[in-house]
Amino acid sequence: MSSATFNPHALMEITARPNNIFTKGKGSWLWDQDARPYLDFVQGWAVNCLGHAPSLIADALSQQAQTLITPSPAYFNAPSIQLADLLTQKSCFDRVFFTNSGGEANEGAIKLARKYGEISLDGAYEIITFEGGFHGRTLATMSASGKKAFETMFEPKVPGFPKARLNDLQSVEQLISDNTVAVMLEPIQGEAGVLPATTEFLTELRALTASHGLLLIVDEIQTGIGRTGSLFHYEQTGIEPDIMTLGKGIGGGVPLGALLARESVCCFEHGEQGGTYNGNPLMCAVGLAVVQEVSKPEFLAAVVENGSKLRLALDTLSSKYNLGASRGSGLLLALDIKCKMGTQIVAQAMGNGLLINSPRPDTLRFMPALTISEVEINQMIDILDGVFEELL
Ligand SMILES: *Cc1c(COP(=O)(O)O)cnc(C)c1O
Secondary structure (H helix, E strand, C coil): CCHHHCCHHHCCCCCCCCCCCEEEEEECEEEECCCCEEEECCHHHHCCCCCECCHHHHHHHHHHHCCCCCCCCCCCCHHHHHHHHHHHHCCCCCEEEEECCHHHHHHHHHHHHHHHHHHHCCCCCEEEEECCCCCCCCHHHHHHCCCHHHCCCCCCCCCCCCEECCCCHHHHHCCCCCCEEEEEECCEECCCCCEECCHHHHHHHHHHHHHCCCEEEEECCCCCCCCCCCCCHHHHCCCCCCEEEECHHHHECECCEEEEECHHHCCCCCCCCCCCCCCCHHHHHHHHHHHHHHCCHHHHHHHHHHHHHHHHHHHHHHHHCCCCCEEEECCEEEEECCCCCHHHHHHHHHHCCEECEEEECCEEEECCCCCCCHHHHHHHHHHHHHHHHHHC
16 A cells, blocks of 8 residues: 555645655554654554553454444443443542543543532633643633643633642632632643642642632543553552543543542533543443553553653653753653754654654653563664664
């Protein structure tokens, strides 16, 4: 199959894409139409936690597809009940609403918080979010995001999302008013370039929100499902949020998201939340297989171990070329390259058979499969070394 066989012009133009057409994936590797292999440290944007095309997912999908695909969101189905049970057992939350994407999970979290404000906080509706934050591409989640580029898009925005600064408690305090119902943040800002909220900040934020009777919402769409070495990132910080959203890794590559909340916050009345495919057994069967696998202690221990190896290797490479520090947690890592060469490095790396991402001009982001091997980490470092050698 050559690329000439396909005409991509029927696809709506939304972003600059390389010309390659990817036709096959296995584990940490992707192949394009010319059968060229690529070592993949993007993995669908931190989505494929078990790598490309794992048999675990293929089996769950095919078994469930032959059993029951969608009875209707108005009926119970077994996989959604089992997955909700597992997620609540493994977290501080009591109930789960499944969605088809991360953005939709955040949209649900925003609605749940606003409903809570309506009935418990005299109609308070404002949700304090953060500069640099990313919560999705629906109108409300773009409004909640603190991404500079979003600021002028699709006006007028959904109101009610004042922005504080990450790791600056005072900036949050200053925004609290009678209209405030919640604070929402990513414990590590992923799209902003892997910028972690400190444990101290999260601890103080939890105390602050609790003392004002406000909800704390964590968007763990990128950090959750083992990405940072624990099943959910908040577990490493000692805080217990009121609401959490999941996406990306929970489906291991299939469209699935989740909104989790403590019982005291679950205040939707009938008719206020729903959706045709929400909680469908086909995706929930995959989510169940994925979460069962990722939550195994030995699986999470390997993420921590490989995360340290990757980080150490990045630091060594960084010293060699006089670059900046690495940051992040587990297998969500970034390297400060101290110059605005991100785009060129990503393009050159792709030419040399490596897929990485540059979330900002001076930063490279690494989000490999959680099943990455030491050999593959070393292969990645070798290719990157070559790219740095050529470009820096
Ligand atoms: C990717 C992402 C989202 C949006 O998820 P979609 O599935 O693309 O809608 C929201 N929040 C964070 C932190 C993300 O990384």
